[in-house]
Amino acid sequence: MADISVQPTTPEAIESRYQQRLARYVTAMRRGKPDRVPIRPFVAEFTAKYCGYTSQEVSYDYQKAFDAARRCAADFDWDAVVGNMVYGWMGLVKAISLKYYAVPGMEIPYDSAFQYLEPPEEEAWMRPDEYDLLIDDPTGYLFNVWLPRIATDVVPIGQPNTMRNNLSFLKGGMAMLDYFKGFGVQAERLRKESGTVSALSGILKAPFDIIADKLRGYKGLCMDMYRQPQKVLAACEAMMPHLFHVALSGSDPDRNVPVGLWMHRGCVPFLSPPQFEKFYWPTLKQIILDLWKHGVQTLFYAEGDWTANLKYIAELPERSIVFHIDRTDPEQARRYLGEKFCLSGGVPNDLLAFGKPEDVRACCKKLIDLLGRDGGYIMDASAIMQDDTRAENLRAMTEATRQYGVY
């Protein structure tokens, strides 16, 4: 509780607090026991509501999103946050004419979170007979076949060129560089203004998830698992070295904070455990092992209920991952993973949206007693917090962790 009442003001004191928080966060992630349970909330559109911005403002103007994240980090005095959890910048999306987003203030109301649109199965961004093209040359396939389908302005190979086609690459490349550089500045500002740690560095998705999310679509990929399973497996293998490369190249050079793995369609009911074992897990596991060989931890943002998959995840080397609990059974997560890995999350989002502060506090105490008794636990909600999270409940989560999470 003392953290909240005394805010450091000198640069030296803020840096001291940063180092204290970094040690706390990293110690917990390595399955150690820090001074207390770290608080690392994945706050997305909540930050907008708290700071008086609309969803349109934070998804379109990333400086406002950065500003909202910094203000929340300072006001709530959290140990670590993501620089911008409203990650998809809609300005870039529209600059390069991506088709698969519903943008706040355009396709959806200005106060709604942006949405991803999956096309009908017959209009999937990758056709079922294109696996060999993808397998033979993933990067070439993405540039030559996939990008012209997902971006209105990008002209397919062989078609007459246009100014809009040229501008799409020019604007897209420069805008992306600008945005990603902004994360570096944001990390420095979080450190220097409030002593807050940037929680993640780098991005990873499972090969199977990427094929489901952005190429074949979930329904199409389900059919492919039966109609052409060897092609699905070969495509996952072909994507694997690229996804590893992107994850490693974006990882923390100091090897403190993990790469974020955003897990979508590997759990029940999307895949049965045998399907997970055959299609989803082998290539993802290899990427995790290769990252760990480089000293890079991976944070499993395990969206949904992964209880049936825990025995597979337990195969990974000790401390190689942090497992984030959304709807996974916390007791089973502790049983299968708790001795080897740090766990995080578990406070239900509906409780944060509709519950009372005393119920939130009770939930946090229960989670700390169950998952954090010997260290290796980080407090957070189950899933990213959008604008339905109530500030008083998030404050209760923060205060309860400081009250009950001291070792």
Place this chain on the structure above:
Amino acid sequence: MNEPKKPPKRPPGTCIPWDEKVKELPPITGDKELVKRVWEEIDGMAYVYIWQILLSF
């Protein structure tokens, strides 16, 4: 899956491999490694572009 793996046409981090590009260039009389390094660094940015569109947007 059991067939021997072929080397990838475009290795990770690469859009136009240096070995392909160097054939188009006039003979490099100066520091060839410098030209290669800078080519690969900028080429790598194009790689980041397409893979980040896939992963992040």
